[in-house]
Amino acid sequence: MSYFAEPFGGATLNAAINVYVEGQLQTAEGEEEGLFNGPQRVSGPAGKYIIGDRDPLVVKYGTSIPTGSGLGTSATLNVVWLALVRREEVTTREDKMHLAELAYETEKTLGIIGGKQDQYASAVGGINLFEFTSEGVTGEPVNIAPDRLAELESLMLLCYTGKARLSSNIHRNVWGNFRAGNQTTLNALFSLRQSAYEARDAMEQWDLQRLADIISAQRHYMRDLDASTSNEQIEQLFDLTAPDVLGGKPTGAGGGGCILFIARDQQAKENCRDRLEAQHLHVLNVAFDFEGVVVTRQ
Template sequence: MIITRTPFRVSFFGGGTDYPGWFRDHGGAVLSTTINKFCYITCRRLPPFFEHKHRIVYSRIENVIHNSEIEHPAVRAILNWANIGDGLEIHHDGDLPARSGLGSSSAFTVGLVHALYSLRGHMTNKDSLAKDAIHIEQNVIGENVGSQDQIAAAYGGFNRIEFKKDGNFDVAPVVLPAARREELRDHLMLCFTGVSRIASDVAKSKIDNLKNRTTELSKMREMVDEGIHILQDTKHPIDEFGKLLDTSWRYKRSLSKQVSTPEIDQLYEEAQCAGATGGKILGAGGGGFLLLFAKPGKHAAIRERLKNLVHVPFNFEDAGSRVVLYQPNGL
């Protein structure tokens, strides 16, 4: 039995420039961190005593004989990509809801790919995990997704990720004094709007509009380095990071009418009235988690103002996808 643990991520700046349709012409960059909320994949070979060959357990349970019968699109695609012949039992558990803007789909892909390598006794590395997951999601499944989530899930940590025109990428850890890193964490809040959405659908509306948003996307990429400069130069008040998030959110909303909704706009306005400096809807948009930036002394008022939302405490995470149980013989 193999169990992998793969982190979810919070993206601050540069989202949208990680779509191949953008960075292959202009290059791209994002600033993001993984958090201590995880996707767990349990995988084992299934003994040949059952009527079914594969058993896949997530929000549903699938017992199937052929790969083609698997309804979970990522599982079906990954097993076909990996040329899996043996029967498998695969369980998925997540700390937070799927389709909520935290890169959960890519965490699932990275985690399952990692588990299959381990089940075969093969070591892999973060770079290969990220590239395999990007290929599977963009080319095998054919989803409208960018390339940042797979890299964040594989590598873990607080990183500046740069996307090259040739399709390659560089991952540079953002080095911060411990006190500044903690100060940033203390200013962040994560709130679930209660709305899950299909990220690929929202992303397609943005991808179709990329050529008409050159100014906005160029500005959003510049904010990656602006944000890093604010954090690393401690002469800058940390509130400047929050104000930059607010500016970035306004640019992001202009990328597509599906990024925000009147309900999300109302929630964001309520948070600002209660003391939030800035924030954004995470991921493609349309729902999911709302990230807010506010002085710690304002958090209680914001929680009270948004008392109908689920507030999720979190911390930063640095390990990336890991094998946390390795018993290939089931012993």
């Protein structure tokens, strides 16, 4: 968030995963007559737009993961539809960084409260340390060997709690406390920023327990930001999985959505999955994605 990043500098460690938003831009031929009311209309939880009155175009986009999951889905949706409607090549890292900034500025104009790390993470892809200052955004890929990445992927579980949450509500509380000079909030923000560098170092030095400890500490820093980042269900799930995991944290702003766990080993991962599925929760195996936004022409 600019409230913190501009005076102090911000940093996040982000990983893009193989959960996708897909979109299409096509002519309006064959669309059901009367489907749209006026030159533009949105339908559905993702989006369907018609653009222009003469030779109109239709933009469709969606995802299998609900918004409010804590996976940056809402920001990614905005990256996708901007990539579609701009109809420009998005091939270089610079192109993707520019697109991410446009998506953030669009949200800011609409009054959506939030940071810009999700836009950059989804547009660029891979695992990156992003730094945010008043001068702009820089991003450096994390240097980790392919076999280490594969090992980390094999131990990760992503659990959807079944409860979406609106991150802007959490942001409103956090930044209200920040502007009021709440020292606990300020300390937590500095700790979260520092943890991004520590997590990057743990990955590059391949200290998996250290990485898990840092991720777990982030969960506690988040609770210091605002109590709504956790709830009874989330705390119970951490208690439930404690014997089988090295660490974990709610994704995104917390308060619901998804929880990321790093299992101790493969057997512990299966135990953890069984425990979570017994609670009727949806568990995903995830892999890292290194392409980011991809635009193809047909």
